[in-house]
Amino acid sequence: MSSNLDSLDPVRAVTSEGYKYGFVTDIEAEQAPPGLNEETVAFISAKKGEPRWLLDWRLEAFRHWQTMARPEWAKLRIAPIDYQAATYYSAPKQKTGPKSLEEVDPELLKTYAKLGIPLHERAALAGVAVDAVFDSVSVATTFKETLAELGIIFCSFGEAVREHPDLVRKYLGTVVPQGDNIFAALNSAVFRDGSFAYIPPGVRCPMELSTYFRINAAKSGQFERTLIIADKGTYVSYLEGCTAPQRDENQLHAAVVELIALEKAEIKYSTVQNWYPGDAEGRGGIYNFVTKRGACRGANSKISWTQVETGSAITWKYPSCVLEGDNSVGEFYSVAITNNLQQADTGTKMIHLGRNTRSTIISKGISAGRGQNTYRGLVRVQPKAQNARNYTQCDSLLIGKRCGAHTVPYIEVRNPSARVEHEATTSKISDDQLFYCQQRGLSAEDAVSLIVNGFCKAVLKELPMEFAVEAQKLLAVSLEGSVG
Amino acid sequence: MKAMLDIKNLHARVGDGADAKEILRGIDLTVAAGEVHAIMGPNGSGKSTLAGVLAGRPGYIVTDGAVLYEGRDLLALAPEERARRGIFLAFQYPVEIPGVNNMYFLRAALNAVRKSRGESELDAGQFLKVVRAKLKLLEIGEDLLQRAVNVGFSGGEKKRNEVFQMAMLEPRLAILDETDSGLDIDALRVVATGVNRLRDPKRSIVLITHYQRLLEYIEPDRVHVLGSGKILQSGDKKLALELEKRGYAHLGSAA
Numbered sequence: 001m002s003s004n005l006d007s008l009d010p011v012r013a014v015t016s017e018g019y020k021y022g023f024v025t026d027i028e029a030e031q032a033p034p035g036l037n038e039e040t041v042a043f044i045s046a047k048k049g050e051p052r053w054l055l056d057w058r059l060e061a062f063r064h065w066q067t068m069a070r071p072e073w074a075k076l077r078i079a080p081i082d083y084q085a086a087t088y089y090s091a092p093k094q095k096t097g098p099k100s101l102e103e104v105d106p107e108l109l110k111t112y113a114k115l116g117i118p119l120h121e122r123a124a125l126a127g128v129a130v131d132a133v134f135d136s137v138s139v140a141t142t143f144k145e146t147l148a149e150l151g152i153i154f155c156s157f158g159e160a161v162r163e164h165p166d167l168v169r170k171y172l173g174t175v176v177p178q179g180d181n182i183f184a185a186l187n188s189a190v191f192r193d194g195s196f197a198y199i200p201p202g203v204r205c206p207m208e209l210s211t212y213f214r215i216n217a218a219k220s221g222q223f224e225r226t227l228i229i230a231d232k233g234t235y236v237s238y239l240e241g242c243t244a245p246q247r248d249e250n251q252l253h254a255a256v257v258e259l260i261a262l263e264k265a266e267i268k269y270s271t272v273q274n275w276y277p278g279d280a281e282g283r284g285g286i287y288n289f290v291t292k293r294g295a296c297r298g299a300n301s302k303i304s305w306t307q308v309e310t311g312s313a314i315t316w317k318y319p320s321c322v323l324e325g326d327n328s329v330g331e332f333y334s335v336a337i338t339n340n341l342q343q344a345d346t347g348t349k350m351i352h353l354g355r356n357t358r359s360t361i362i363s364k365g366i367s368a369g370r371g372q373n374t375y376r377g378l379v380r381v382q383p384k385a386q387n388a389r390n391y392t393q394c395d396s397l398l399i400g401k402r403c404g405a406h407t408v409p410y411i412e413v414r415n416p417s418a419r420v421e422h423e424a425t426t427s428k429i430s431d432d433q434l435f436y437c438q439q440r441g442l443s444a445e446d447a448v449s450l451i452v453n454g455f456c457k458a459v460l461k462e463l464p465m466e467f468a469v470e471a472q473k474l475l476a477v478s479l480e481g482s483v484g
Numbered sequence: 485m486k487a488m489l490d491i492k493n494l495h496a497r498v499g500d501g502a503d504a505k506e507i508l509r510g511i512d513l514t515v516a517a518g519e520v521h522a523i524m525g526p527n528g529s530g531k532s533t534l535a536g537v538l539a540g541r542p543g544y545i546v547t548d549g550a551v552l553y554e555g556r557d558l559l560a561l562a563p564e565e566r567a568r569r570g571i572f573l574a575f576q577y578p579v580e581i582p583g584v585n586n587m588y589f590l591r592a593a594l595n596a597v598r599k600s601r602g603e604s605e606l607d608a609g610q611f612l613k614v615v616r617a618k619l620k621l622l623e624i625g626e627d628l629l630q631r632a633v634n635v636g637f638s639g640g641e642k643k644r645n646e647v648f649q650m651a652m653l654e655p656r657l658a659i660l661d662e663t664d665s666g667l668d669i670d671a672l673r674v675v676a677t678g679v680n681r682l683r684d685p686k687r688s689i690v691l692i693t694h695y696q697r698l699l700e701y702i703e704p705d706r707v708h709v710l711g712s713g714k715i716l717q718s719g720d721k722k723l724a725l726e727l728e729k730r731g732y733a734h735l736g737s738a739a
Contacts (some may be wrong), residue, residue, distance in 0.1 A: 431542055436579035438563040439539050439572075439651065440593035441600070450592060453634065454583030 005097070005345060035084045038062060041189050044089045048158055048192070051165060054172075061178035061188030068182040074345040075374045075406055076314055078287070081252055088190045088223075109254055134203050146206065148278065153198040154209055157225050160196035171229055174293045175258040175322070181253040183316075184291040187223045194225035198236040199265070203307035209238045224255040230265035232298065237268040252368035253312075255290045261327065263298025270463055271319075272471055274478075281371075282341030285313025288320035293349075296328035296357075304331040306462040308471045309429050310478040313342060318376065320349035323357035323385075330359040333459040335471075338371025338403070338477050347377035347394075347408075350383035351417070363394040364456045364477075368482035374406040381418040388418045396426040399448065399482050449476035488657055488688040489515040494549035496537050509532045509713035510549070515706075518685040522724060523692045526712035526732040531692045532576060533549070533616075534710070535661040539689075540566050551681035553657065568592075570656030574646040574663045581633040587615065587647065589633045590652055597653060598654055618651045622678050622733040640671035647678035655683075658682060659690045664698040676701030696728040 033040065041062045045055040100392025147154050153164060162270070178188040199205055230236050240257075253275065259267050269292075278285025288311070294303035305319035332348035332426050350359035365373040372394065381388045396405030407424045431452050437447035452475050453460065460468050496508040507530045515521050525531050534572040537544050538551065540563035553560040560567065581589065585725040594700050606614070619626060622627060624644055643663050650658055661674055679689060679702050699707075699721060709716045711732070717723065 070703055430579075432579045435541055435563060436575065436581070437589075437593075439541075439567050439575075440589075440653070441564055441567040441596035442593060443564050443596070446592070446596065450584055450589065451581055454581055457583040 008310045021315065022259055024276070026061045034087050036086070036088060036190070037064075040088050044190055044192060047089060048161070048366035050161055053169060054161060057173065057178065058189050060180035061185050062190075065185035065189055067181060068179070068185060070182055074376070075343050075372065075408075075472050076316060076317055076343050082286070083186070086252070092289075096274040100141075127441045143207070150206070151200040152203060152205055153196065155196055157191070157194040157196050158229065164196070164198065167229065168196065168227065172259055173225060175260060175293045176256050180291060183289040184256050186255045187225065187256045187291070191223040191225040194227075194255070196226070197228045197236065199230045199236045199305070202233045203229045204233075204234065205236040209236060212238065222253045223350050224253075226255070226257040228258070228267060228269070229261065229262075230261045230267045231300075232263045232265060234262075234265045236266075237270070237464060239270050239272075239275070239379045239464060241272045250285045251285075253289065255292075257290070257292040257319075258293075259294030259303055261294065261296050261298065261303050261328075262368070264442065265298060265303040267294060268304045268333075269294070269319070270308070270467060270468060271305075271309075272463075272475060273306040273307065273309045273315070276313075277311050277340065277342050278313040280340045282313065284447070285310065285342075288312035288315045288317065290317040292317060294320070294323065294330070295322045296325050296330060296354075298419060299325040299354070300327045301325050302331070304329075304330040304333070304462070307335070307343060307346075308459070308463070308474065309334070309336040309346060310474055313346075314317065315344040316340075317346050318348050320351070320378075321359060322351045322353065323359065323388075324353045325357075326354040326355055327356045327358075328355070329386040331462075331464070332361045332363070332377075333462045334363045334375075335366070335456045335459045335475070336364070336373055336375075337366045338368070338373045339473065339478055339482055340367075340369040342396060343372045344364065345374040345376055347375045350380070350390060351380040352379075352381040352388040352390070355384070356388070357385055358389045359391075361390070361392040361394070362458050363392075364459055365405055366396070366399065366452055366455070366479070367396070367405050368399040368479055370402045374408060376410075378410040378412070379420055379422075380410075380422065381415050382410040383414045385415050386417050388415060389422075390418075390420045392420075392422045393458075394422075394459075396423045396424075397452065397454065398426065398428045399479065445476070445480065448479055448482065452479060486517050487514050488517045488519075488554060489513070489558075489690075490552040492550045492552075494534075494537070494551060495547045496533060496544050497545055498533070498545070499548055500545075506547070507544075507713050508537065510717060511542065511710075511713070513715060515688045515690060517688055519701065519705040520683065520689045520691065521587070521706045521708065522704040522721075523690060523708050523710055524678075524696075524724065524727060525716075527664075527694070529710040530713040531658075531710055531714075532661055533696075534690055535576075535659050535690075536572060538566075538659055539563060539571060543613065565598070566596050567653075570660045572650050573657030574643075574650055574655055574658065574660040576661040576663075576665070578634045578642040578646055581634045582635050584633050586631055586633050587593060587611075587629040590615075590629075593649070594652055598621075606725065614652065616647065621681055622651060623674050624648050639666045640668065643667055643671065643675055644678075649674050649680055651682065656680075657688050657690070659692065661692045662694060663691075664693055672698065673701060676693050696724045699724045 004299055038059060059168060179185050197209055228238060259269060261267050275286035275288055282344050289301050296303055301323050309315050319332060323330050330350050336344045336346050338344050347363060348361055361377055363375045365375055367373040375394045379390045396404055396409050405426055409422055411420055413420060429448060433445060433451055434447050437450060438444060453472050460471055463471055491511050491513040494508050494511040497504050497506045499505055511534060523531055525628060533544060538544060546559055591611045598605055628641060646663060664672055704721055706718060707720045707721060
C-alpha cells in the first residue's frame with residue numbers, strides 16, 4: 001500500500017532462483033521494463049520480495065493469459081487494449097501535489113461538497129499530503145490495535161504474503177483460479193498489491209473494514225488483489241471504493257476479489273465505484289473489468305454483495321457466489337448507472353451446489369444519455385443442490401430516449417426440487433412523475449434524483465449507513481444534466 | 485378586492501401540426517383573494533386543460549391571451565416556480581412514485597418551497613410535528629405517510645393524500661381538479677373539510693368539478709360553466725343547483 005513496503009528486501013525470490021528463467025532482473029530499477037512478458041512478471045514479484053511459490057503462481061497465470069482471447073459475449077463496445085504499451089510496475093512517485101485545499105481545483109471541491117464527504121477527507125482525496133491534513137497515524141493505529149486484540153488480520157496483500165504466507169497460499173486462487181478469465185489471469189500475473197483480511201473463528205468484526213482506509217487503499221493501483229477469509233462462526237463487513245470521483249492515468253482496471261466464508265460465517269461486501277467515466281463524448285474513462293467471487297465453503301455460511309456502480313467508461317463485472325455449503329446463502333444487490341456514453345454489463349452468478357442453498361438477486365439498472373446498461377445473471381442449480389431457492393428481480397429505468405437497457409438472465413436447473421423465480425421490469429421516468437414533483441416545488445433534477453433513489457431503495461438500504469447517504473447523493477450527481 | 489388570478493382571453497392547444505387541437509378558446513376569469521370559485525362543465529369542455537395550463541403541465545401550448553398571478557406573468561414561470569410561489573394543483577390522477585416514502589416526498593417538497601421563500605428548512609423532527617397536527621384535521625392515518633407516494637393507494641386515499649399535501653404546503657392559490665370524482669360520501673366529507681379549513685381571506689381556491697355534490701360541502705362564491713373551451717355562464721351558487729336540475733345539455737347548444 002505504501003512505498004516503503006514495496007522497497008523492502010526486494011531481492012529474495014529472483015536472485016536465488018531467477019537465473020534458470022534465462023534472464024536477469026534489474027531489481028534496482030524503479031520501473032519495470034515496458035511491455036508484458038515473463039520478465040515483467042518476475043520483476044514485480046522480485047520487487048515485492050515474494051516467495052518462489054508465488055512467482056511460479058504468477059508465471060503460471062501469465063502463461064495461461066497468453067493463450068486467452070477476450071470473450072465476445074458481453075454487450076460492450078471495447079476498443080482494443082494494447083497490453084504491451086503499459087508499464088506494470090513503477091515505484092510510487094513523490095507527487096508534487098497541492099499543498100493545501102486552496103490549491104485544489106474548485107470544481108472538484110464542489111463535487112465533494114455535493115457528496116457530503118467529510119471535510120478532513122476532502123483534502124486527502126484531492127491529493128493533499130495526508131499527514132499534513134489530519135493525524136492519520138493515530139487513527140490507523142487505534143484501528144489496528146482494536147483488530148489485533150481480536151486476532152483479526154487486516155493488512156495489505158503484500159504484507160500478508162510476508163507475514164501470513166500459509167494463509168495466503170492456502171486460499172489464493174481457490175475461488176478465482178488464475179485462468180478463470182483473461183482479466184483475472186492478467187491480474188494474477190501482474191497484481192501489485194491489494195487487501196487481505198482474516199477473521200479468526202468465532203469473532204465478529206466490530207467495525208466496517210476499510211471505512212477509514214478507503215482513502216489510502218485507493219492507491220493500490222490498477223490490478224488490485226483482495227482476499228478475505230471469514231473463518232468459522234464469524235462476521236465481517238467490508239467496504240470498498242469511494243463515492244468521490246477518482247481519476248487514474250491507467251485506463252484498464254482489472255481487480256480480483258476472492259471471498260471465503262467457512263461454516264456459519266458471514267461476509268458482507270459493499271462497493272461504491274465512481275471511477276472517471278470519460279467526458280460527455282466518451283473520451284477517456286476507466287475500463288473496469290473486475291472479477292469478484294465468493295465461496296460459501298461451510299454450511300450455513302452467507303455472502304452478500306452490494307454494489308453501486310456509477311463510474312467508469314465501461315463496467316464489466318459479476319460479483320458471484322458459489323454456494324457449496326448446505327444451507328448457505330448468497331445475495332447480490334446492485335445499482336448500476338450509465339449516463340452519457342457509459343456502458344455497463346454487470347450482474348452475478350449464483351452457483352447452487354449444496355442442499356437448501358438460497359440466493360437473492362436484486363438488480364437496478366439506470367440508463368440515461370446514450371448509456372447502455374445490461375444485466376447479465378446466471379442462476380445454476382447443480383444436481384446435488386436439493387431444495388435450492390433463488391429469487392431474482394431486475395428492474396431497469398430509462399431516462400430519455402437514446403439510452404438502452406438489456407436484461408440477460410441465464411437459468412440452469414439440474415435438480416427438480418429447485419424453485420427459481422425471475423422478475424424483470426423496464427420503466428421510464430414519466431413526464432407525469434416529473435410534473436407531479438415539480439408541481440410540488442421540486443426542480444426537475446431533484447425530481448429525477450428522488451425518483452431514482454426510490455427506484456434503488458431496495459439496494460441502497462443494504463449499504464452501511466454512512467455509505468448509503470453518500471451513495472444517494474452520488475446517484476444525483478451522476479445523473480446531473482440527464483433531463484433537459 | 486385584489487385579484488389573485490386574472491385570466492384574459494386564454495387560448496391553448498395540445499399537439500402539433502395536423503394533430504393540433506384547440507381546447508381553450510378564449511377564457512376570461514378573475515379570482516380575487518379569499519374567493520372560492522367552482523368551474524363546472526361536461527367532459528371535454530376544457531376544465532382539466534385549464535388546470536394544467538395554470539400549473540404549467542407540459543404538452544399544452546398557449547396560443548393567445550395572458551394569465552396574471554398576483555399581478556405577475558404566470559405563463560413565464562417554470563412549473564416548480566409556480567408551485568414555490570404558492571400555486572397548488574390537486575391532481576385528478578395523482579401519480580405513483582415507487583420506493584419514495586410519502587413523508588420524505590412531502591418534506592422535500594415543503595423544504596423546496598420554504599427555501600425559495602427564504603425560510604429555514606425543517607428537519608425530520610420539526611416536520612413530524614407539523615404533520616401530526618395536520619393529520620388530525622384530515623382524519624388521515626399515519627400509515628399512509630409511511631407508504632410510497634400513491635403506490636397501492638385506493639382512489640379515496642390518493643385524493644385524501646392530495647388534500648393533505650395541500651394542507652401542508654399552504655398554497656395561496658389551490659386548484660382542485662375533480663378531486664371529488666370517485667369518492668364515497670365519507671371521503672368527500674374529509675376532502676371538503678380539508679378545503680374549508682384552508683379558506684382564508686388571503687387564499688383563493690378553484691374547484692374543478694363535474695358534479696354539484698361537492699358544492700353541498702364547499703360553498704363557492706362564484707360558479708362558472710365551461711363549454712367548448714369558453715366560459716358560457718357565470719353566477720353564484722344557485723347556478724350550480726340549476727345545472728343539477730337541468731344538466732349541461734341546454735348550455736351545450738348555446739356553445
